[in-house]
Amino acid sequence: MTTTAEPPVVLPVDEPKWARCRGCGRPAYLPRLRRDLGVCRECGHHGRLRAAERLDQLLDPGSFTPSGTSYRSVDVLGFTDSRPYGERLRAARERTGLDDAVLSGTGEIAGRPVLVAVMDFAFMGGSMGAAVGEAVTTAAERALDLRIPLLVVTASGGARMQEGAVSLMQMAKTSYAFARLRRHGVPSICLLTDPTYGGVTASFATLGDILVAESGAAVGFAGPEVIAKATGKRLPDGFQRAEYLLEHGMLDRVEPRTGLRGLLGRLLALLAGDPATDDAGAAPADAEPLTDPEALAARPAWDTVRTARDPRRPTTLDHIGMIADDFVELHGDRLYADDPSVVGGLAAVGGHTVMLIGHQKGHDTQELVRRNFGMPQPEGYRKALRLMQLADRLGIPVVTLVDTQGAYPGLGAEERGQAWAIAESILGMAELTVPVVSVILGEGGSGGALALAVADRVLMLENACYSVISPESCSTILFGDPSHAAPVAEALRLTAPELLRLGVVDAVLPEPPGGAQAAPAVMAATLRHAIVQALDEPPAARPGEPGRSRYERFRRLGTPHTDTGDHDD
Structure with a gap:
């Protein structure tokens, strides 16, 4: 259930210090674009971030401690399309420097502890195989053990086809892990980024206590091309974008990238039960x-x-x-x-x-x-x-x-x-x-x-x-x-x-x-x-x-x- 939509990223133009915005097509100066967290000043388009970049953006500097466990999918089916699945895994690891499509560990936001798992679309479209399912489930279990909030950042085309039913079962495994958090009163926040589709959306990505989406993020189950072909109808403007989903009651918040860290800090303070108190004066x-x-x-x-x-x-x-x-x-x-x-x-x-x-x-x-x-x-x-x-x-x-x-x-x-x-x-x-x-x-x-x-x-x-x-x-x-x-x-x-x-x-x-x-x-x-x-x-x-x-x-x-x-x- 992976999406085949072309990723809305900046593309190199003539010289390495410039890029073309995927949103508006205007040239953008790369150093400034990095300072702006990948958000185009002209049109507000949010370019995709790697997992490490996302951690740097959201967590307090120097607070992240990796989980210390390597989560790596294996080719349990002996799956081959144009290339053997094992080769695709090796190539993705070499290209991204990741073991699989998720980074997890502990950190702090505004001084509040949080267990975090961040998906990386650059690793096989952020697809969920056994490694991703295990990493997210283990992160939820650790959050429960430590009694601290869980923050999951999603970026995924869906379940990983090359792992067949094993991948499908990760939807149930991760969902059950979130059910245990609910049952024991440990808060969870899911931050949905572009894109989040398929089996990830239909499991843990939408099971958080609080759902926040980054501005403009595409979120859904089936991709828009699939829906348009299946129905034969023109899709509404903004269909499956974060703002559309907010209007239709599916999200708690839509937030621009620059406001995410502040919003998460406020939520964590409120969820911790010891918010700052303003002296309102005597009644x-x-x-x-x-x-x-x-x-x-x-x-x-x-x-x-x-x-x-x-x-x-x-x-x-x-x-x-x-x-x-x-x-x-x-x-x-x-x-x-x-x-x-x-x-x-x-x-x-x-x-x-x-x-x-x-x-x-x-x-x-x-x-x-x-x-x-x-x-x-x-x-x-x-x-x-x-x-x-x-x-x-x-x-x-x-x-x-x-x-x-x-x-x-x-x-x-x-x-x-x-x-x-x-x-x-x-x-x-x-x-x-x-x-x-x-x-x-x-x-x-x-x-x-x-x-x-x-x-x-x-x-x-x-x-x-x-x-x-x-x-x-x-x-x-x-x-x-x-x-x-x-x-x-x-x-x-x-x-x-x-x-x-x-x-x-x-x-x-x-x-x-x-x-x-x-x-x-x-x-x-x-x-x-x-x-x-x-x-x-x-x-x-x-x-x-x-x-x-x-x-x-x-x-x-x-x-x-x-x-x-x-x-x-």
């Missing part, structure tokens, strides 16, 4: 969460709804920018798309690493439309659940910020299983074994909100609302039109004081005069204080029953009166 004097409904000012429910919907109100990303010391957004549901109405990623908040997830609306028409007015499609809920389950595997608390009028009621959403996605998100949150904190920022609309709010501790901003249905929809169903929305809002008891009385929320965060939109920084300081407070004092769980307190919290809500029959008629 406002009146920032303590309120648990007494009588301490909250009474106001008409419809006024609260209008305040919660104010487009000037801080969004999830606004709050993240103010409460998080660092935030690395992660994308995609790994199935269909990246839904921008739900954002999430690893964050540092007050010395805690958390998986921070929330609905995202917007402030202007352009952003509101792009974010679908904060109404998630199934892909949004599947992305959120994927990130929550990743956090659970790694022992990272989950914090969700809720602000949506509801799940998107569209044809495509129904066809792709909107109700199923919501149900799985609710169930998935119920099963999390890590602490979960949810905050209703603005609108908490129906199951679309609850899908991100099954938490140990549910907080609510003073001017937020939370209901089974919007007042307008309820009015339309009961009275035939939305004109009764204001009295219906009152009847639904959707305001913070009422929900506190009902036990639906655990505490209410006071807002500054005029609401969160009047003083976003003050509101953010209160929000950060409440989140850190909740994380510092996680709810007690029964031994052997993680999440039991969360179950008991929801078990109490709405318990009907049980009639025992012991009463007078």
